[in-house]
Amino acid sequence: MAKIEGPPAESPVTAASIPAIGHGFRLQWEKAQNAHVLLYAEGMVTLNGSAGAILSQCDGRKSAAEIAAELQHTYNQPDLGDDVLAFLRIAVDNKWVQLQ
Amino acid sequence: MNAAVNAVNTDPEPAVAPPFWLLAELTYRCPLHCPFCYNPVNFAAIKAELSTDDWIRVLREARELGSVQCGFSGGEPLGRDDLEILIREAHALGYYTNLLTSGVGLTEKRIAEFKRGGLDHIQLSFQDTTKQTNDFLSSTKTFDLKRKAAELIHKYDFEMVMNCVVHRLNIDHIDKIIEFALEIGAGYLELANAQYYSWALMNVDQLLPTREQVQRAEEVTQQYRERIGNRMRLLFVVPDYYETRPKRCVNGWGTTLFAVTPDGTAVPCHTARMLPGLKFPNVREMSVRDIWYHSEGFNHFRGTRWMQEPCRSCDERFSCLGGCRCQAYMLTRDVNAADPVCDKSPHHAVVTDMVARANQPRDPDAPRKPLVFRGAEESLAHGHDA
Numbered sequence: 001m002a003k004i005e006g007p008p009a010e011s012p013v014t015a016a017s018i019p020a021i022g023h024g025f026r027l028q029w030e031k032a033q034n035a036h037v038l039l040y041a042e043g044m045v046t047l048n049g050s051a052g053a054i055l056s057q058c059d060g061r062k063s064a065a066e067i068a069a070e071l072q073h074t075y076n077q078p079d080l081g082d083d084v085l086a087f088l089r090i091a092v093d094n095k096w097v098q099l100q
Numbered sequence: 101m102n103a104a105v106n107a108v109n110t111d112p113e114p115a116v117a118p119p120f121w122l123l124a125e126l127t128y129r130c131p132l133h134c135p136f137c138y139n140p141v142n143f144a145a146i147k148a149e150l151s152t153d154d155w156i157r158v159l160r161e162a163r164e165l166g167s168v169q170c171g172f173s174g175g176e177p178l179g180r181d182d183l184e185i186l187i188r189e190a191h192a193l194g195y196y197t198n199l200l201t202s203g204v205g206l207t208e209k210r211i212a213e214f215k216r217g218g219l220d221h222i223q224l225s226f227q228d229t230t231k232q233t234n235d236f237l238s239s240t241k242t243f244d245l246k247r248k249a250a251e252l253i254h255k256y257d258f259e260m261v262m263n264c265v266v267h268r269l270n271i272d273h274i275d276k277i278i279e280f281a282l283e284i285g286a287g288y289l290e291l292a293n294a295q296y297y298s299w300a301l302m303n304v305d306q307l308l309p310t311r312e313q314v315q316r317a318e319e320v321t322q323q324y325r326e327r328i329g330n331r332m333r334l335l336f337v338v339p340d341y342y343e344t345r346p347k348r349c350v351n352g353w354g355t356t357l358f359a360v361t362p363d364g365t366a367v368p369c370h371t372a373r374m375l376p377g378l379k380f381p382n383v384r385e386m387s388v389r390d391i392w393y394h395s396e397g398f399n400h401f402r403g404t405r406w407m408q409e410p411c412r413s414c415d416e417r418f419s420c421l422g423g424c425r426c427q428a429y430m431l432t433r434d435v436n437a438a439d440p441v442c443d444k445s446p447h448h449a450v451v452t453d454m455v456a457r458a459n460q461p462r463d464p465d466a467p468r469k470p471l472v473f474r475g476a477e478e479s480l481a482h483g484h485d486a
Contacts, residue, residue, distance in 0.1 A: 023257075024221070024259050026220065030166070030168065032165075032166030037168065039168055040196070041221040041223075041259070042169060042198065
């Protein structure tokens, strides 16, 4: 798969990591944007479909591996583990998610 | 007619997106007397505040339109005893809710209720609370108050964000301001130079820093950035009189901000009600949707079609959008003029003259024009000049 440019390799996200939406951020569906958005102080990130789908699963209970399995099932996709990890690394770097 | 002007005449009608920000200026009442306040100079003559029900309707209507950020400000928004109700309603509607406060009047009972109601974010402003601006840093009252507010903000698990208005009288102490913000555990500190509107414009000669002061403050800020890393983010906003290109008015007139003033007058920017000849509707009489999309007040300066020269044929017009309408009006008495911060403006000398005055050596013993502090009496006395 295409290499996704993310933070350096020391990023602590692994398949066992349990992500939750970061402190000060709120994830919700916005009708006006027709997308999931992340709201934070004075700002908003409009998410693409896959980012919205992954973040919607970040409930502070499921591990990254479980999230990937859930999305594979929902979207009937082959192995999404690497994609989920790559995105979570970016998300941690941006403080959109924190690890439990 | 030259080609450039022809091209301007075909500037498209701007596409209008929903307002991103709803700014609810709940009241002009305020326990402070800041000489750089951006509230209208004649605020004391504006009395009839919207009711709780009016505000709830405004919150609903703006949310339906697509607003996602809601800011409660003022004056001092803690002056409204229905703030708890409004926060709860805004949160339930799906806004990200922001409270912009000086912390004066913040009690544990109130902050606990804000938390329960779903308040997302508090921005604590840090400014002089006394009439002795020169005692700014020795005012223990200010420091004690901010410490207490900061403790409550931490205790209730809000991110600590501070804003400090910077001016000639405090800019040389910027290191102490940064140290204090670090001490109380701020995650973010905005050092925003005063913008010269309303009260600040009356006091511009006393408040506008020298170029040297600005440079030094920027250097100190940069040294702190390097030293403290991620511990606290620092934003330094330069006074725009020291720039040669104007800033967009609130990210573009009628593009982002929907502000509602305490009496219900809706404006596309905090200070727009000073502009003559434009009618700004009141939310008591018109829906938020109609105001945003169909009112003269919101449509008039959208985009670039209203422009006259030198903006009209300027190739930068889509980036600055002509700059700030209020600044143009205040400094040139022409609402359609280019913002005179721009060095292409024929009125640019108004700004450079003020900057030159600020940079002249001052005799410390010479009698000084006193600062005008914001207050009800001063408002009634000076309101007609604004």
